[in-house]
Amino acid sequence: MINLETILDSGFVREQSHKMLAVCENGGTHFQYNPEKLDEVASFVIEVSKQNYPDDNYPYHGRINHINAGGVKRTEGLSAEDLLDLVFISVLVDAGAGPDWKFNENGTEYTRSEGLAVASVALYQSGLVSTQEKLKNLSVKDFSECFQVSESNPLQGISGRVSLLNKLGEKDRPSTLLKKMPKEFEAKELLKVVLKEYHDVWPKRMNFEDTNVADIWEYDFGHGKEYVPFHKLSQWLTYSLVEIFENNDFKVNNLDGMTGLPEYRNGGLFLDLGLLEIRDPKLKKEPYTVDSDFIIEWRALTVALLDILADVIRTRLNKTSSELPLVKILEGGTWAAGRKIAYEKREGKPPLNLQLDGTVF
Secondary structure (H helix, E strand, O other): OOOHHHHOOHHHHHHHHHHHHHHHHOOOOOEEEOHHHHHHHHHHHHHHHHHHOOOOOOOOOOHHHHHOHHHOOOOOOOOHHHHHHHHHHHHHOOOOOOOOOEEEEOOEEEEHHHHHHHHHHHHHHHOOOOOHHHHHOOOHHHHHHHOOOEOOEOOOOHHHHHHHHHHHOOOOOHHHHHHHOOOEEEHHHHHHHHHHHOHHHOOOOOEEOOEEOOOEEEEEOOOOEEEEEOOHHHHHHHHHHHHHHHOOOOEEEOHHHOOOOOOHHHHHHHHHOOOEEEOOHHHHHOEEOOOOHHHHHHHHHHHHHHHHHHHHHHHHHOOOOOOOOHHHHHHHHHHHHHHHHHHHHHOOOOOOEEOOOOOOO
16 A cells, blocks of 8 residues: 555655556557667766766765856855755755756856756855745745846746745754754655655645645556656755765765656656657657656656666676765766757757746756
């Protein structure tokens, strides 16, 4: 029987995603899986990783990397509490920015995820979110001004981002997590705490045992509808917080208990290199909302294939999962490789026509 603990468990995300892959291999999805492309994808990811990190010292796929974009140490001197609060806010505004927005910091322009990260630092330093009350009452106007939004510099999903921050203002300050977690825990347990403590922050899409579970969807595998959870932004947030906990004398175990992130960089990598192929090419141009079967399939297949690809990469590099956990492969890695090929093919745009609302991708 499916209960709330199951719904919030990253193991269930993995289970349902691999179930989708099995259906795909039997011809039951809009996508075809081409395993003969695995080596090519692995080679491309390894090549990009070597370019980005020649010493093979891959960092975690976490928000702090983006906050410090351009080699600027914006987190230097922050207390653990301030850093955790900043990272939490920064992740909440990190859904896709769209292709036309940029943020100018002292003459340097940043776009997309890094741009949102740098802008979130400006928001944090502005005093507009310095208390829970201010966070709760942050306006679209003030947010837009801080993020330099204009008619010529449009940012997608502004109201969705501000709504997330307003709802965060109604909860305990995120830095209280430093007092709530034991000194040793598994990564997926932090994910569960984040999902339980902050479930009301997310858009109310589905209620389960009186708990809002946002990034979870229903899909018919052929025997009636089942739940397919992703918890993408919550997992991205948890990966981003792990580094802060570890740097403050916490021991975080089993990072691979969580999953890869089902977003358009990782998913786009698989489409662009042919590991996944859309069975009907006409479908590629259709506009898609996140609750469509097409997008649910794509995201689930992305999670499953990240597991498979990670094993291939580790074998090629002669690394164990503890030496090269999935969170490092993402950063090294699949996310960077997905972005690289997207810029080569489409000036960085997603491979599909996604209707972004600022709260999922």
